[in-house]
Amino acid sequence: MEQLESISGYTFDDAELNGSHDILLPCLLAVLEERGSGKGTRVMDLGCGNGAVTELLHRRGHSVVGVDPSESGIRYAREKYPHLQIDRGSAYEPISEKYGQFDFVVSLEVVEHLYNPRKYAATVHGLLKPGGTAIISTPYHGYWKNLTMAVTGRLDHHFTALWDHGHIKFWSYKTLRLLLEEAGLRDIQFHRVGRIPPLAKSMLAVARK
Secondary structure, eight states, rough: OOHHTTOOOOOOOOOOOOOOHHHHHHHHHHHHHHOOOOOOOEEEEEEEESHHHHHHHOOOOOOEEEEEEOOHHHHHHHHHHSSSSSOOOOOOSSSSHHOOOEEEEEEEEEEOOOSSSHHHHHHHHHHHHEEEEEEEEEEEEOOOHHHHHHHHTTTHHHHHTTTTTTTOOOOOOHHHHHHHHHTEEEEEEEEEESSGGGGSEEEEEEEEE
């Protein structure tokens, strides 16, 4: 519990979808459909925040569990979505022992906040059934985007140094691929979303166990 308290500072004001979901969800839902998700498919929403995406997946007929360390996020989620299984917990914990394995692990805009991404990746791997799929999104970083931010003076804004519990890891295709491969995931594909591809806002990594 002490470790959970140390990483639970990210806060929420409600249990609604936000602007980032407008960018991420079309790609997420397309990948789920392409990979054969259907009614009753087991999905773990790892880092579920306020439960809004968990609810969306539930409405599409999936059997969903949401886990997040944020005290405020879980409170809002339970108030608005009492029918969902949403628990306070962390990717640093052996949560597969509690919840079992899933056809999909969905984890949106989480890995950039983590001090120990290798532990997170191992947890993702452990939560997946053999042949299961992980869908992980994070802000995109590539040469042209980084150069554009430097030239336009946007680096301070982007790197969020004064945002408590904000982004601390900045992933590229190469580094995120290495992280997932080290954890035993394979067949890794990337999708860029938001803006034109070289300046994409986020990327989704899709990987199979």
